[in-house]
Amino acid sequence: MWQEALNSAMVAWSSAIDSVGWVDIGFCLCYLLCSWLCYVSGYAARENAEPWRDWMWGCGLLVMLGLDSIVQAELPALEFIRSIARAQGAYTNRRETQFLVLCAVLLVCILIFAWMRTRLTDTWALRGPAMLGMCVLVLLALTRFVSFHYTDAILNAHVIGIPVERLAELTGLGLVFVGTTRWLRTR
Numbered sequence: 001m002w003q004e005a006l007n008s009a010m011v012a013w014s015s016a017i018d019s020v021g022w023v024d025i026g027f028c029l030c031y032l033l034c035s036w037l038c039y040v041s042g043y044a045a046r047e048n049a050e051p052w053r054d055w056m057w058g059c060g061l062l063v064m065l066g067l068d069s070i071v072q073a074e075l076p077a078l079e080f081i082r083s084i085a086r087a088q089g090a091y092t093n094r095r096e097t098q099f100l101v102l103c104a105v106l107l108v109c110i111l112i113f114a115w116m117r118t119r120l121t122d123t124w125a126l127r128g129p130a131m132l133g134m135c136v137l138v139l140l141a142l143t144r145f146v147s148f149h150y151t152d153a154i155l156n157a158h159v160i161g162i163p164v165e166r167l168a169e170l171t172g173l174g175l176v177f178v179g180t181t182r183w184l185r186t187r
Contacts, residue, residue: 024069027166030173031066035059037180038130044187054116054127058134062176065137074145098146105142109135126186130179136172140165 035058042055068074085094113135120127143151144165155165 020070020072023166027169027173028066028069031062031069034133034173034176034180035062035066037177037184038062041130041180041183044184048187050123051120054120054131058130058176061134061138065141068141074141078145078147102143102146102151105139105146109139109142112138123183126183127179129175129182133172133175133177133179136168136175140168140172 038055038059042052042059045052045055113132116131116135117124117128120131144155155163155168157164159167
């Protein structure tokens with residue numbers, strides 16, 4: 001069972017890697033640019049004796065998400081879990097579990113955003129967009145991983161010829177870019 005699941009995951013991953021294109025590379029570069037801006041913001045905050053660890057956490061998070069846009073590590077993990085669920089007969093009852101996990105993911109993202117909002121009250125006007133953008137990107141990544149049929153349909157729908165998933169990703173990256181550049185201009 002485990003070997004079959006692993007083989008299935010590797011087949012799914014190899015086909016996904018073969019389909020990586022320039023758009024994926026462009027998104028990876030956008031993630032890395034925003035990550036670099038978070039690093040510079042964290043360095044500047046540390047030099048000014050201000051809170052800096054959130055910038056560095058954001059830098060690491062954006063590097064991981066950027067590399068995942070090329071490597072697509074969630075696909076073999078998801079296929080591995082699917083294969084195990086099929087082998088154990090749990091795949092037919094997955095919808096309720098996926099819905100509950102999706103609700104939990106949304107709740108956790110809201111709680112993290114609220115915690116960041118209260119923690120950064122004095123600098124929220126400057127840091128807020130970057131933190132909101134990171135929450136959007138984390139929520140999007142976790143939503144992709146849960147792979148609930150209805151959310152997949154929404155993420156794959158096209159608006160003005162662009163998938164909603166990519167529009168959400170651009171929104172998150174744009175918020176991080178605006179937030180970091182706004183914060184850096186005050187330093």
